[in-house]
Amino acid sequence: MRTRAALLALALGGFGIGATEFVAMGVLPQIAQDLLPNVWAASSEQAIAQSGALISAYALGVVVGAPTIAASVARFPRKRLLVIFTAAFTIGTILSAIAPSFELAVVARFVAALPHGAYFGIAALVAAQLMGPGKRGQGVALVLSGLTVANVIGVPLITALGQQSGWRVAYLAVTAIFAAATIAIAFVVPEQQGDAGATIRRELSALRRGQVWFALGIGSIGFGGFFAVYTYVAPLVTEVAGLAESVVPWTLVAVGVGMTLGNFAGGVMADRGSLRAVLQLFPIFILAMTGLALTASTAVTLLAFLFLVGALASAISPAIQTRLMDVAGESQTLAAALNHSALNIGNSLGAALGAAVISAGLGFIAPSWVGVGLAVAGLALALVSWAVDRRTTAAPALA
Template sequence: MENNFIETQSHEWPQRTARSLSWAIYALMLSTFAFGMAEFIIIGLLPNVAHDLNVSISSAGFLVTGYALGIVIGAPLLTVVTGKLSPKSVLLLLLALFTLGNVLAAIAPNYLTLLLARIIAAFANGAFFGIGTVVATEMVAPDKRASAFATMFTGLTLANIIGVPLGTFLGQQAGWHSPFWVIVALSLLAFMSITFLIPRTQHTSTSGLGQEFRILGRKQVLLALLMTTFGFGGVFTIFTYITPFLERITGFSPTAVSLILVLFGVASTLGNIIGGKAADWKLMRSLLVSLVLLALIEALFTITGHNMITAVVTIFLFGIAAFAIIPMLQVRIVDKAKGATALAAAFNAAAFNLGNAGGAFLGGIIAASPQLGLNAITWVGAVVTVVGILITLWSMLLDRH
């Protein structure tokens, strides 16, 4: 499948200037901005959506879970279905599907329609990240792959800095439907950018579908997917319900929470950059250290979340640690899945969102529990991350042998 692109691009990319390659990666970055805003905007608007659609916070939280499950199913499925097309054609088709889903969300009159719209948009999300990862990383030298992915992924972190806070504010002032129209406009702009900036390559793969799916039989590939699921699952156990947590536990106003989400976005951008550099340096060692720091920060949040100052500091550190692991996890799966990198990257996107869905579901159960409640989601998230640490140690041990 997309290993065809890897074979083809080695002849085409070197002929292009460094500037044109940079603009091509920026086109992918704009796309990830739109995808990131669509995925995370609902988190800041959970109370508004729940009130307007007359559902509970936990039910509204399933809009996050449903989106993540859509990625889990859609990422490998659409990667397989579109395997005979050029990478550029696939990226454009996925953006068209994504736009359709967000148009439907922008006009959704009820909860079920909004959930369906989220799932449609999510189907395109994971496959786009899988193929986009291959496109971005194969434009550069092998020792710069993590940095190239981090550049592409900067769109997602910028969505947390700019898109989600501004979209949350817009949704609070003009209704929760309004940010989805902004996402539609961004996705159309991304569509045009990819049309003009990314060249078309031909399908030249001779490997069969069964051969590519054999990557799932590699122990290190499976461990890499589990590292992603649990390593990032703890993040969404907490982050899905960060708005009600900061309002009800810490005592911040909705406006203050919007500003804190901006700070989280700044931190996530720093973490993404740091993670990319660290992955190019010492991949597994850096990943292990980052996961340990993430678990400690999540556990401490149980205590620091009761004070406004310490809560803000913890949120900032949480953003850095959470997003530092993303480029590391993506490069790990590409390293261990030679011959089917796009399919592996799509599965990894699915693994990220399986962690997101599981974390959101688990957090919803904890938040709704009379015995535990919102305050417990932080230490429960830390426990999930510890499982990711143990899997990482197992994978490192296999590397040594």
């Protein structure tokens, strides 16, 4: 029971992170109208595209914070670190909610994101130890389950709250989740010592390994396809499919259910071979995004393909994280955190490229085609990684 409660507390932290990261997608039009009123008056499309910078700023914060924080704190007790991280999230999200201007909101989102990768990295190591041998991928998936469940329950509900009461109220609700996670972790997660032999130099030594960079590239580029789609899901629903704004939260539920189911399936697949899982999942991911781009104007197919895109993207995530841990040697803390740097480079890349094609006048379906291209590039990198492994080992490596 203590182990189960600890895993739930870790997942609650992930739930808060999922809410703070993804709620912006659902209330992006409200943020654009409030913080960029002059741009909105001239062109709502341009204002929404410009507001994508908030999502890119959060992603950049993860990219910067994950390796620097994780490498610096690997030797410290893990429970204490998790409490500090969730407390920092609480403060950062409050700053996001009260930011008086667009520029300060961008800065606040960057600051709020700094502990993201380190939290998931440390939490994944704690969960893997609690789960026991042979279940590392499932431990990673359990921690990530908070993030995916947030997309089923938290993000849609908080999006609806933001649409009714304002986007600032939505972020205050996220603040309350982080405060609850801080208390839960402090009370129910058992003490775990850090890696006493860890040093910044040893952790960073993982970056000398070619397969680490391949894994990071797969996550950064391939997973960017998901964010090219998900960042602009609100206008995809209202402008392309012609549905009411009230449908947006239900669309987010469909994506979130897909992400939750895909996450657990991906954890099981990762335990059977992380690179194998990546190679199996990416082709289906590409097909799902192609289907979305071709049929997004119809409500039923829009929801169906968004469900599939969410499921497949989420299944890929624990596979990439497990792959990083497989190839990083002793640098396990850094490897577990770097996955989130990679995924948030993808977040920033997908959001930025999506904004570029929208600003170019190509419409709100164009980001889905950007997503297809990024996923194809991710699959190509995975194939190169497998080929390099095959040449440097006695047998083909699909671990």
